[in-house]
Amino acid sequence: MNPYVIVSILVAYFGVLMVIAYFTSRNADTQTFFTANKKSPWYLVAFGMIGTSLSGVTFISVPGNVGNTQFAYFQFVLGNLVGYLVIATVLMPLYYRLNLVSIYTYLEQRFGFWSYKTGSFFFLLSRTIGAAFRLFLVAAVLQIGVFQQWGIPFSVNVLITIFLIWIYTFQGGIKTIVWTDTFQTFFLVSAVAISVYLISKELGLSLGQMVATVRESEYGQIFHWDPKSSKYFWKQFIAGAFIAIAMTGLDQDLMQKNLTCKNLQDAQKNMLSFCTVFVVVNLLFLTLGALLYLFAESRGIAIPGRTDYLYPTLALKSFGLLAAVFFLLGITASSYASADSALAALTTAFCIDFLNFDKRTEEDRKKIKFRVHVGFSVLLYLIILIFEALNDESVVTAVFTAAGYTYGPLLGLFAFGMLTRLPVRDRFVPLICVISPILCYIINKNSEAWLNGYRFGFEILILNGFLTFLGLLLLSKKRVAEPEVIPGE
Template identity: 65%
Template sequence: MSPSLVITVISGYFILLIAISLLTGRKSDSKTFFTANRQSPWYLVAFGMIGASLSGVTFISVPGWVAGTQFSYMQVVFGYLLGYFVIATVLMPLYYRLNLVSIYGYLDQRFGFWSYKTGAFYFLLSRVVGASFRLFLVAGVLQLALFDAWGIDFAVTVMVTIVLIWLYTFRGGIKTIVWTDTLQTLFMLSAVGIVIYLISQELSLSAVELTTTISESKYSKIFFWDWQTSKNFFKQFFAGAFIAIVMTGLDQDMMQKNLTCKNIGDAQKNMFWFSLTLVVVNLMFLALGALLYIYADTKGIAIPVRSDDLFPMLALEHFNIFVGIIFLLGIVAAAYSSADSALTALTTSFCVDFLNFNTLEDTLELQKKQKKTRLIVHVGFSALLFLVIMVFKEINDEAVISAVFTAAGYTYGPLLGLYAFGLFTNLQVRDYGVPIVCVLSPVLSYLLSKHSEELLFGYRFGFEILIVNGAITFIGLLLLQKNQSSGSVRM
């Protein structure tokens, strides 16, 4: 595919996104940026959340991951359903009842200042790391498809990627994101369906033969019961449930979209349909992965060393131009639907949780001051993402989706422990000690994971280290408890 065609496709795509941002960002203020004035249709939020939840990591890493893990990822996806049920019935009613802009305001009301700031800090850390991983992936694809041919350095590719996000999010914030994510999800899912269809045509497979070929392949095994492997069903199912709770329910990025719905009923309908659709969509990605490997084997194409490179390589170097265009639209849509909302959520959390923005105040003078500050914060987080991506490029040696979940196990664990303690006990804690507990718990979790085979008779931790991390935080909070019970906010 020629670089000129690539730049034409991407330019047209971003012109469309910027046009949407201009329409949705008119007369925007802090309320619009942070909450979309609580007027988002639930079905738009649900559909857009699919793209934000999946991201470019799913688009590339999940298909590539099939060779090493088969369809075992579906065990995690089934666990998501349990996690989303908890979010819809426990967390979302709490957030709506407290009328929160930043969900970490709950920790302030439940425990106090230091717990609140610790929770917000761990979100910022988690989301910066996660968003950087995802942007690293799409920047790598753009480098392969376009910038390598022009001799442009990877750092420039990353900078262009982030600048494009900034251009269409800085004005309208979450209101713009709700609409652009809907468009981007449509592009992403259309791309997957079209590529599956075109590969089936290349291999001369009917719909029935396609299903049979995938199900009878060596890649299609879903359930694994060996307790010592990280692919064990129970490990992955419960890890999936807790990953959904922390990476959606305790994540300002994902919850900020839900909090733009008109009421709790609409938000719960959004979560219900989103969770069911996500199961089908993830199965599509795994089927695509199996087809990519089957296609490469059939055509005698060498499999790249990094599994994340398989889909881009085939789409850009071996399939026809139409598939290449569809792939580019899909990966760009998938990556940006996650990264744009992450940048908005980071700005929201920092402004509300650390700069004490009061979105209920709407005087003209305050709005002007907040808008200027918000713009500076938005630029600052854009620069931070750039730096983290460049560091990640130097150290990454595994599939990005594995890296994302591994990092989540350590950065979201303290949030899991804090919320579990707050929701399921009446105890109050010595607030000043909470940051210490939340620093020690990931360290202890890492040490336990590193030496688990010697300490636990051969047991190896997978993504369920997140649960252990949360449990250590919970125990640490028990040690900080005060004698009197709390009259603070609970369900």
């Protein structure tokens, strides 16, 4: 695909984002940046969350990983639905009842200062790593499609990518993102649907034939029942539930969008609507992955060594102009929809949780917000360059592996706070939350020798949360904690 065509498409695309940013950021203050003044329509939040949740990881790595894991990822998606139900019925009522902006202020009310700072720190760590991984994908695609042909290094490519995100989010924040994510999700879903259609057409398959071909192929297996396999159903299903709770329900990024709805009922409608579309879109991505491998086999095309590059390579070089255009729009939309909200959420959490934002004047808030926004942009840039230098595995695996270690302490903290009334020795909480991931890493590295061949997958998150919970229990005090923050009371 001609790089000048790609650049023209991207210029037009970002032109629309800038127009949206202009209209949504007029008369915006810091409250608009953090909460959108609690006026977001629930249906826009629901649709936009698809783009944020799926991101470039799903867009590229899930189809690419079908060659290694078939449709096993769908077991994980089914588990996600259970997690989303818990979020809608347990976590959201708590957040709305306490009128939270940063969800980690719950930990201060429940446990104390150090628990609060520890929870927010682990979010900042988790989301920074996750956002960097996701942005790496779109930068890699643009490197293949444009910058490599012009001799522009990857580092400059990444700088341009992050700058574009920063410039349309720095003023309107979460209010702008609710609208831009809706726009971007439309292109994400359209891109995968059109890709499936065009590849099926290239293979000469009708809709019914396409479904039958995928189902009967070696790639179409959904359920796996070998307990020692990382694809084992119960591993994937249970891990999917807990990862949804941790990476969505305990994540400032996605919860910040939900908390911009005007009331709890709208936020719950948003979450339940989102679940339906989420399942359908993930099935489309898995179907796309099977079709990509079937197409490559039918044409004698070699599979790239890094399967994350399978879809971009074929879309940009083998399927024609229309497929290439929509692929480019899809990967751009998916990656930016995730990264822009992550940047706003990181800024929100750091300002509120670490800089005593509520005690400052509006003028000081604007200055601090600007500096923090720039600071996290620079941090993402550096992490992406490190990831490019070191990564040697599928990005989807890397993201969820990192999540298992960094979201685990959050899962343990919130579970202990909501399932017990025991207070903790607050000053020891940071130590517990550091030791737990270290123990998990040691257990994971030795699990095959120690546990009769058992290998951990995404469920390492559950072990991490359990160890954190156990550590908090061992160091808990005997008196009963204040009951006002317990859900349902």
